[in-house]
Amino acid sequence: MELKDVVVWNIMISGYASKGDLNRALNYFKGMKLAGVQPDRVTWNSIISGYSQKGKFEEASNFFFKMRALTDFKPNVVSWTALITGNEQNGCSYRALQVFSQMIMERVKPNSITIASAVSACTNLSLLRHGKEIHAYCIKTDALVSDLLVANSLVYLYAKCRTVEVARRKFNSIKQKDLISWNAMLAGYAQKGCREETFELFNEMKSLGVEPDVITWNGLITGYNQNGDGIMALEFFYRMCETNTKPNTITLSGALAACSLVKDLKLGKEIHGFVIRKQIELSTGVGSALITMYSGCDHMEWACSVFNVLSNKDVVVWNSIISACAQHGQGVGALNFLRGMVISDIEPNMVTIVSVLPACARLTALRQGKEIHQFIIRRGFDMHIAIWNGLIDMYGRCGLIKKARRVFDFIPERDIVSWNTMIAGYGMHGFGMDAVNLFLHLRSSELKPNHFTFTNLLAACSHSGLIDEGWKYFEMMKSEYAMYPAIEQYACMVDLLARAGHFDESLELIKEMPFEPNAAVWGSLLGACRIHCNPELAEHAAGYLFELEPMYSGNYILLANIYSAAGRWGDAAMIRCLMKERGVTKPPGCSWIEVKRRVHSFIVGDTSHPLVHEISAKMDSLLSKIKEIGYVPDTNFVLQNLKEGEKEDSLCGHSEKLAIAFGLISTPSGTPLRIIKNLRVCGDCHEATKFISKLTEREIIMRDCYRFHHFAEGVCSCGDYW
DNA sequence: CTAGGGTTAG
Numbered sequence: 001m002e003l004k005d006v007v008v009w010n011i012m013i014s015g016y017a018s019k020g021d022l023n024r025a026l027n028y029f030k031g032m033k034l035a036g037v038q039p040d041r042v043t044w045n046s047i048i049s050g051y052s053q054k055g056k057f058e059e060a061s062n063f064f065f066k067m068r069a070l071t072d073f074k075p076n077v078v079s080w081t082a083l084i085t086g087n088e089q090n091g092c093s094y095r096a097l098q099v100f101s102q103m104i105m106e107r108v109k110p111n112s113i114t115i116a117s118a119v120s121a122c123t124n125l126s127l128l129r130h131g132k133e134i135h136a137y138c139i140k141t142d143a144l145v146s147d148l149l150v151a152n153s154l155v156y157l158y159a160k161c162r163t164v165e166v167a168r169r170k171f172n173s174i175k176q177k178d179l180i181s182w183n184a185m186l187a188g189y190a191q192k193g194c195r196e197e198t199f200e201l202f203n204e205m206k207s208l209g210v211e212p213d214v215i216t217w218n219g220l221i222t223g224y225n226q227n228g229d230g231i232m233a234l235e236f237f238y239r240m241c242e243t244n245t246k247p248n249t250i251t252l253s254g255a256l257a258a259c260s261l262v263k264d265l266k267l268g269k270e271i272h273g274f275v276i277r278k279q280i281e282l283s284t285g286v287g288s289a290l291i292t293m294y295s296g297c298d299h300m301e302w303a304c305s306v307f308n309v310l311s312n313k314d315v316v317v318w319n320s321i322i323s324a325c326a327q328h329g330q331g332v333g334a335l336n337f338l339r340g341m342v343i344s345d346i347e348p349n350m351v352t353i354v355s356v357l358p359a360c361a362r363l364t365a366l367r368q369g370k371e372i373h374q375f376i377i378r379r380g381f382d383m384h385i386a387i388w389n390g391l392i393d394m395y396g397r398c399g400l401i402k403k404a405r406r407v408f409d410f411i412p413e414r415d416i417v418s419w420n421t422m423i424a425g426y427g428m429h430g431f432g433m434d435a436v437n438l439f440l441h442l443r444s445s446e447l448k449p450n451h452f453t454f455t456n457l458l459a460a461c462s463h464s465g466l467i468d469e470g471w472k473y474f475e476m477m478k479s480e481y482a483m484y485p486a487i488e489q490y491a492c493m494v495d496l497l498a499r500a501g502h503f504d505e506s507l508e509l510i511k512e513m514p515f516e517p518n519a520a521v522w523g524s525l526l527g528a529c530r531i532h533c534n535p536e537l538a539e540h541a542a543g544y545l546f547e548l549e550p551m552y553s554g555n556y557i558l559l560a561n562i563y564s565a566a567g568r569w570g571d572a573a574m575i576r577c578l579m580k581e582r583g584v585t586k587p588p589g590c591s592w593i594e595v596k597r598r599v600h601s602f603i604v605g606d607t608s609h610p611l612v613h614e615i616s617a618k619m620d621s622l623l624s625k626i627k628e629i630g631y632v633p634d635t636n637f638v639l640q641n642l643k644e645g646e647k648e649d650s651l652c653g654h655s656e657k658l659a660i661a662f663g664l665i666s667t668p669s670g671t672p673l674r675i676i677k678n679l680r681v682c683g684d685c686h687e688a689t690k691f692i693s694k695l696t697e698r699e700i701i702m703r704d705c706y707r708f709h710h711f712a713e714g715v716c717s718c719g720d721y722w
Numbered sequence: 723c724t725a726g727g728g729t730t731a732g
Contacts, residue, residue, distance in 0.1 A: 216728080
């Protein structure tokens with residue numbers, strides 16, 4: 001065999017390279033040189049594109065540079081474009097754009113494929129500004145703007161970046177629309193939630209004789225899912241089922257996601273059945289959609305059984321089950337699955353972190369939270385803003401509000417969620433003025449506060465009794481931001497006014513607000529009645545609450561406590577009977593404290609801890625000492641009608657006191673104690689803890705189910721309003 | 723030799 005023509009070699013090489021078999025392609029590449037045939041630009045480009053498509057950019061750019069160094073021909077537009085499309089399709093859009101600008105700087109003229117790919121990269125990154133620049137470049141340099149490929153990519157860009165009107169103008173300007181143009185515009189309307197426009201355009205398309213394909217339907221379904229509109233997503237799923245179009249796995253995932261949104265368990269199960277009947281292999285995509293669907297419909301057991309059945313568990317499947325646990329308050333489960341994932345050699349990614357941080361926050365699992373923070377730093381993840389925000393939340397909820405602030409200050413580009421989370425953190429710690437100051441800071445930034453900002457800010461004012469500030473920002477919301485207060489903000493204001501004892505004003509606000517009062521509103525009022533000892537109003541509020549959330553024990557307990565405090569023992573007993581009648585049970589008070597990497601939990605009246613004698617001795621000596629400096633046990637918080645001495649004993653057994661006593665004997669003096677309680681902190685314990693903090697010169701940080709209490713030098717950060 | 727649309731987890 002003599003010299004083969006370079007074209008024949010190229011066909012072999014490009015064939016293998018485009019199939020991803022780079023080894024074969026390289027063998028032929030070497031082979032042709034041995035045979036004395038010089039590779040040409042097409043040969044080099046085939047290899048570059050093969051590596052680039054596989055996401056092996058180091059190899060791709062090595063050949064790119066070798067081509068420049070070893071040959072007479074420079075990389076041409078195809079070589080550059082191969083690098084750009086490869087990066088874009090492998091989730092490295094940012095690098096794709098870097099390559100693109102490098103190419104422009106070297107004065108290589110892009111073609112329509114290059115431009116479309118660069119615009120797609122902008123779309124992936126939501127870089128509207130950048131995309132517009134590329135658009136402008138097209139207009140300035142040549143007629144590429146009218147190229148169908150480019151035009152379609154621009155419709156996607158403008159639709160995705162929330163300027164659907166601009167997308168429509170671009171769409172209208174396309175003379176010969178293809179199916180992809182229609183799909184782009186329809187998906188854009190779906191993502192933006194424009195129901196009418198979607199239907200209109202859809203009908204227009206059909207009247208012109210253009211038939212939707214599976215991607216049209218999928219774009220509509222997933223678009224509406226992204227918009228949170230499961231009803232429309234299912235509408236289009238049903239419509240598709242009436243046609244001859246066969247659903248694929250993406251359709252099924254989309255339909256399952258919609259089921260989860262609207263909690264349509266019945267349809268979800270039908271689709272699951274369909275998957276089994278048709279023997280569609282349970283791909284990781286459909287598998288994770290099933291997990292999410294069952295979890296969204298509150299069937300965690302089934303979510304777990306789908307998880308167990310899946311033979312191929314990729315990072316998305318693990319993330320699905322982790323976030324399912326986290327969303328159902330199963331923090332321990334979430335952390336267990338995280339461990340399972342690591343053991344199975346699946347690398348956690350950004351989404352894993354974002355899902356698992358709230359679980360740590362809720363568990364106050366500071367140690368795991370810190371480990372995850374370390375892990376993020378070690379792995380050198382791109383710090384997605386959601387991770388930063390998760391860290392703020394985690395540190396805030398674990399009681400390290402200063403650390404939370406340090407994270408906040410460290411974020412290069414904060415979004416509104418960062419500010420909202422930080423404001424909420426200050427609020428739950430009772431640092432109302434810090435929350436207000438941060439809000440003022442936010443006002444001077446270019447970000448716009450949203451409804452959550454005001455909810456968190458007003459809640460912070462309320463936790464700190466900042467009445468004037470509360471009114472001011474409540475009014476500012478309307479006057480300066482043209483935002484109508486929602487029921488959440490009204491609830492905060494009712495809470496703020498009632499806590500301060502301004503019951504008339506708060507009742508007036510309830511009357512005047514354009515919503516039916518909900519449990520949060522009446523609950524605020526009831527809580528305030530405890531502080532100000534107002535059993536009459538408490539009865540009124542509790543009446544509504546018993547209707548709205550009949551099984552929540554907290555309301556009954558609160559009302560019973562209020563009756564007891566007013567000496568109305570008979571009424572208090574009646575409430576306990578009512579609870580029994582309705583089968584409402586009060587979860588036992590439980591407190592946790594972490595000492596030397598171990599979490600110790602104490603249940604009310606608990607005698608099971610190994611150090612029970614030491615704890616009880618410590619408690620006795622503490623109580624007699626704090627009584628000397630002014631503590632008076634408040635037996636109103638004992639529900640049972642016991643004798644005075646017995647009531648005092650029963651108070652000593654409260655879980656938060658046990659945890660404090662244990663913390664004091666098992667940590668060196670001066671160490672702050674961090675305690676978490678599952679219920680609202682008891683009034684007597686609150687009083688006692690203030691004295692204990694003074695006596696022992698310890699900082700005691702206690703989180704109950706509503707907020708943080710920082711006890712130091714005999715006072716609490718809540719100012720006794722909680 | 724480069725080639726545009728729908729993709730599960732937050």
